[in-house]
Amino acid sequence: MPELPEVETTRRGIAPHVEGREITEVIVRQARLRVPVPADLVERLVGARIGDLARRAKYLLVPLEGEAPGTLLWHLGMSGSLRIARLGELPKKHDHLDLVLDDGAILRYHDPRRFGFVDWLAGSTEQDARLARLGPEPLSEAFDGERLFARSRGRRLAVKPFLMDNAVVVGVGNIYAAEALFLAGIDPRRAAGRISRERYDRLAAAVREVLAAAITQGGTTLRDFVGGTGEPGYFKQRLNVYGRDGQPCRRCGAELRLVTLGQRASVFCGHCQT
DNA sequence: ATTCTACCCTGCAAGC
């Protein structure tokens, strides 16, 4: 589910409710997530104070201050969401984890498919292998067409899975890869190594544009995504190609096509994207 | 080294 805009929307939504709060209770209803919930998570978290939330790629980073400082590394997988629940609000199916805060609010993790996870890190987060070899943030200065061009030379991989490779640039999943390629006018099947520097400049700009717009809209809600305050995202209405195969292109009217690239459905306009 | 496949898990829609 969540790509970068959805994780960022979640971070912004829950931050005002959790930053500076102390964790008074931790309830684990389902420990079998993609990575098992650490056995000592409860004892580490109870009594800790939550610092300023950060995001790296699709990971949410929750710094913990107190006797045993550390960081929660939280990934929402395909179907995860975090929201603020009120004290006494009964958990629903797939509400796997609660962090009860000192003002009675609850940070509640919901994840039907359980592809997400919560892990606890001591020390520097940059030492974690999962974070260490991530590419640049797409909304940072380090990401541009020059990097895409340089990293793609010699590669025969289709440009869409190339763009979704977290070593190239982080946070771009199946929805926004398809949307950015549409905006840039690039055929998602084209070999990454055979795209010009000029076209990569346009692609980098398109990635920034689509992600920034999606964040503004609170992300994309396809089925059940909600931001930290329980609100769905409104970017779905802005999607040009994702999920629209068989429908007319908003730009030229041609019927949008569906292909599979890297085991992921990929919709594009055969007329606008070359 | 790069690229491709299978897999983790549940819910839902489509087809019969």
Added chain:
DNA sequence: TGCTTGCAGGGTAGAA
């Protein structure tokens, strides 16, 4: 109505 099948926002291990 009920069954089966396939697909879904991600990421990783292992094989080719």
